[in-house]
Amino acid sequence: MERPEKQGIWQNGMAAVMVIAAFSFVLHMIFNNRYNYFRDEFDYIICGRHLAWGYVDQPPLVPVLSRIFLAVFGVSLRAVRLMPVLAISATIILSGMIARELGGKKFAVVLTALVVLVAPIYLSNGSLLTSNCLEPLLWMGCVYFAILAAKRNEPRYWLWFGVVAGVGIQEKYSIAVLGFGIVIGLLVTAQRRFLWTKWFWIGGAAAFLIFLPNLIWNVANDWPFVQLMHNIKASGRDVVLSPWQYFTQQILMVHPVNAILWITGVIALLVAPRFRPYRFLGWAYLIAFATFVALKGKGYYLGPIYPVYLAAGAVVIDDGIDRIRQGWLKPAIATLLVIAGAWLAPIVVPILPADQFIAYMDKLPFKVPRNEHSHERAALPQHYSDQFGWDEIVSGVLVAWNRIPAGERKECAIFAQDYGQAGAVDFLGPKFGLPPALSGHQSWWLWGPRGYSGNCMIVLDDSQQQLEKYYDRVEFVGLTPDNPYALEKQLTVFICHGFKQGTLADVWPRLKKWR
Numbered sequence: 001m002e003r004p005e006k007q008g009i010w011q012n013g014m015a016a017v018m019v020i021a022a023f024s025f026v027l028h029m030i031f032n033n034r035y036n037y038f039r040d041e042f043d044y045i046i047c048g049r050h051l052a053w054g055y056v057d058q059p060p061l062v063p064v065l066s067r068i069f070l071a072v073f074g075v076s077l078r079a080v081r082l083m084p085v086l087a088i089s090a091t092i093i094l095s096g097m098i099a100r101e102l103g104g105k106k107f108a109v110v111l112t113a114l115v116v117l118v119a120p121i122y123l124s125n126g127s128l129l130t131s132n133c134l135e136p137l138l139w140m141g142c143v144y145f146a147i148l149a150a151k152r153n154e155p156r157y158w159l160w161f162g163v164v165a166g167v168g169i170q171e172k173y174s175i176a177v178l179g180f181g182i183v184i185g186l187l188v189t190a191q192r193r194f195l196w197t198k199w200f201w202i203g204g205a206a207a208f209l210i211f212l213p214n215l216i217w218n219v220a221n222d223w224p225f226v227q228l229m230h231n232i233k234a235s236g237r238d239v240v241l242s243p244w245q246y247f248t249q250q251i252l253m254v255h256p257v258n259a260i261l262w263i264t265g266v267i268a269l270l271v272a273p274r275f276r277p278y279r280f281l282g283w284a285y286l287i288a289f290a291t292f293v294a295l296k297g298k299g300y301y302l303g304p305i306y307p308v309y310l311a312a313g314a315v316v317i318d319d320g321i322d323r324i325r326q327g328w329l330k331p332a333i334a335t336l337l338v339i340a341g342a343w344l345a346p347i348v349v350p351i352l353p354a355d356q357f358i359a360y361m362d363k364l365p366f367k368v369p370r371n372e373h374s375h376e377r378a379a380l381p382q383h384y385s386d387q388f389g390w391d392e393i394v395s396g397v398l399v400a401w402n403r404i405p406a407g408e409r410k411e412c413a414i415f416a417q418d419y420g421q422a423g424a425v426d427f428l429g430p431k432f433g434l435p436p437a438l439s440g441h442q443s444w445w446l447w448g449p450r451g452y453s454g455n456c457m458i459v460l461d462d463s464q465q466q467l468e469k470y471y472d473r474v475e476f477v478g479l480t481p482d483n484p485y486a487l488e489k490q491l492t493v494f495i496c497h498g499f500k501q502g503t504l505a506d507v508w509p510r511l512k513k514w515r
Helices: 014-031 039-048 061-073 082-101 106-118 120-125 135-152 157-169 175-187 190-196 198-220 224-235 243-254 256-271 273-294 299-305 307-324 329-347 354-362 373-377 390-401 406-411 419-428 504-511
Strands: 412-416 456-460 471-479 492-499
Touching (some): 014 082, 039 061, 039 419, 061 082, 082 307, 106 120, 106 256, 106 307, 120 135, 120 243, 135 157, 135 175, 135 190, 135 299, 135 307, 157 175, 157 198, 175 190, 175 299, 190 198, 190 273, 243 273, 256 273, 256 307, 256 329, 273 307, 329 354, 390 456, 390 492, 406 412, 412 419
């Protein structure tokens, strides 16, 4: 039999994979402007306007790329979300390539692409610009080169592993957990020989050099990300999961039907003789899972790791069907996956209007997980509720702004309590003549008071009693208009005059809020 990697594109299943990737692109481009901008999207866009080697809550890659995409494609929801759409389509293609390298025949390759397409975590990654959107592609890029190194006994591939890992660290630090898992996996398997080759260490040096500018930035700014993580843990903001709860969230994220494949894939990589060269990947999953549980990480932190295990499971299932000669199972499985994927797709792709989605969600046999305690009060899951209410916030600020005499506006600042509010003002406000907002939250604190004295300030989401400690005159303007689907509802808006504390620069260190 001809080896799968030597077959043409029509015989090895990659043509069908390309079609599935194209379908993913079209699906997201149709529905990605159904709601509104997501809170975190403001963060990446505005950070991209303040180019640096790092930010309080993230490395620089996504902000830089978002700036490039908006410069090339213009400002719109579809332009903002084009990068994640392309990334998830590329992930589908790369997953098919991984299945082929693991020895998968045509159906295994196509099945891998299908399960990645319908997995809720990857549907979500393609629907929003977040720091997660490039993770599956970059994690699987590392895995792909690790597989090539083991399969071809060619240590040079570890150089490319290091390059992709370095880029991945500039996207999100959690890829270090994958690297840690793979190193431990190599140590406990026969593939440990790679650890003593020069190419493995050259790859590590490449990753470090790519990461180095961000590392220097963190040192120079007193480790903002470390401070942020410490403060979040201390605040008890996140929902902490037991190992079993973490595991069940993985099942929901990847899809209950797909769970059969990835669990099969993990077990096969650990025990099947055919996967002996790749056994380190089975150990990598166990190490990564245990690490995130021990660190009390959110369930979706492990999401980028699954395509390789889905691919391994697809290879095992395809071969099993061929052994029992029940070919009808292949189209049956594919059909089941499509139906099951369509059933859960509205959870992560805004296919339904918000009111219809709430009715749909109420009929599900499980509760959609909430990652933070503050999200539990919202009518919608956070990834949807945080796409509502921003226009209302800006309109509330505009009411206050219109009360400021034209001659005083140059000296009047807008102060927001978090990066969502500040980002909405920065992104949506200029068309109404609003200046960029100030905030002590996340990277906005690093950008400082920007020359404002503080003597005139529009303040969002605060109390009159608190503001009167700082100002001679505090005028309550009103509440921002209500949006029933928004996580942030009807914020207070104040106009403040006569700063009592010297200048805004004097108190700015006390306004720092990294949590």
